[in-house]
Amino acid sequence: MTAMTDLSITVAGASGRMGHMLIEAIMASEDCRLTGALCLQTSASLGQDAAAYLGQASGVQVVSDLHAGLKPSGFLIDFTRPEGTLAHLKVCRELGVKAVIGTTGFSEAQKAEIADIAQDIAIVMAPNMSVGVNVTLKLLQMAAQAMATGYDIEIIEAHHRHKVDAPSGTALKMGEVIAEAIGRDFKECAVYERYGHTGERDPSTIGFSTIRGGDIVGDHTVLFAGIGERIEVTHKSSSRSTYAQGSLRAVRYLAGQQRGLFDMFDVLNLR
Numbered sequence: 001m002t003a004m005t006d007l008s009i010t011v012a013g014a015s016g017r018m019g020h021m022l023i024e025a026i027m028a029s030e031d032c033r034l035t036g037a038l039c040l041q042t043s044a045s046l047g048q049d050a051a052a053y054l055g056q057a058s059g060v061q062v063v064s065d066l067h068a069g070l071k072p073s074g075f076l077i078d079f080t081r082p083e084g085t086l087a088h089l090k091v092c093r094e095l096g097v098k099a100v101i102g103t104t105g106f107s108e109a110q111k112a113e114i115a116d117i118a119q120d121i122a123i124v125m126a127p128n129m130s131v132g133v134n135v136t137l138k139l140l141q142m143a144a145q146a147m148a149t150g151y152d153i154e155i156i157e158a159h160h161r162h163k164v165d166a167p168s169g170t171a172l173k174m175g176e177v178i179a180e181a182i183g184r185d186f187k188e189c190a191v192y193e194r195y196g197h198t199g200e201r202d203p204s205t206i207g208f209s210t211i212r213g214g215d216i217v218g219d220h221t222v223l224f225a226g227i228g229e230r231i232e233v234t235h236k237s238s239s240r241s242t243y244a245q246g247s248l249r250a251v252r253y254l255a256g257q258q259r260g261l262f263d264m265f266d267v268l269n270l271r
Helices: 017-028 066-070 082-095 108-117 131-146 169-181 241-254
Strands: 007-011 032-038 075-078 098-101 122-125 152-159 206-212 218-225 230-237 260-262
Touching (some): 007 017, 007 241, 017 032, 017 241, 075 082, 075 241, 098 241, 108 122, 122 241, 131 169, 131 218, 169 206
Parallel strands (some): 007 032, 098 122, 122 260, 152 206
C-alpha cells in the first residue's frame, strides 16, 4: 500500500471553481501534496502558480501539457467535461496514474471506455463526491425497498445557472439507486419532461424536475408521495468543499488499490 506521504495529486480544471476548491483542500491537508495543475490552453491562469489565487505559493505551475501535468503525480482529481476527462484518463493509463473522477454527463460509450481503462489503473468515479450525498443514496436505497408500491417517486434538483447538464449526475444516480432497489429498469421508468396533456401519472415511473438559477451549489430532494403521507429525503450543499473533502477520501482509498473501477460506496464502505 502506498505510504500516506506519497499522495501526490494533479488537479484538472485547476483554474475553475471546483479546481480552486480542490487545490485549497490539498494545500490544507496533512497527507496530500499538490504536484500538478492542468487547464486549457486558453486559460488566463496558464503559467501561473496554481495557488496564486489564494495568495500562496505552491511551487506548481498551471500547464496545459497533459504529460507534464500528470507525470509528477500518483493521482488525478478531475471535475471537468467528459471529453477532457477521457483525454486525461488515456494519459493516466499510460503513466500509471490513478484517478478520481467527479465529471458528469458521460454517454454509455464513454462509460464503457472508462471501464476499459480501469482494467489497467484504479479509478473512483462518482457523480457526487460528497460524503453526505452518498449516505443519502444509501438511505434512499433503504426507503425505496420499503416503499416499492403505493408511493409515487419524484426527484427534484436545483443547481447554479452555469451547470450545463440536466438532470444532474447526482439526481440520475439517485434514480438509478432507487430503480435498482425496487427492481425496475431505470431507462424504462425515468420521466424527464411533462408538458401539455400528460394523462394520469404512471405509478411505475420515477419523475425528474430540474431548477437552474443563481449560485445554488446543489440541492436534491426525493419525494415518496403516498396516500395520506409523503416522505421527503433532502440533501443540500452550501459549499463545494464537501466535494473536495470527499475527493481526498477517494484518493486515500485508491492508495490501496492497483486497478479497477470503484465508486463512493466503496470508499465509504456502504456496500
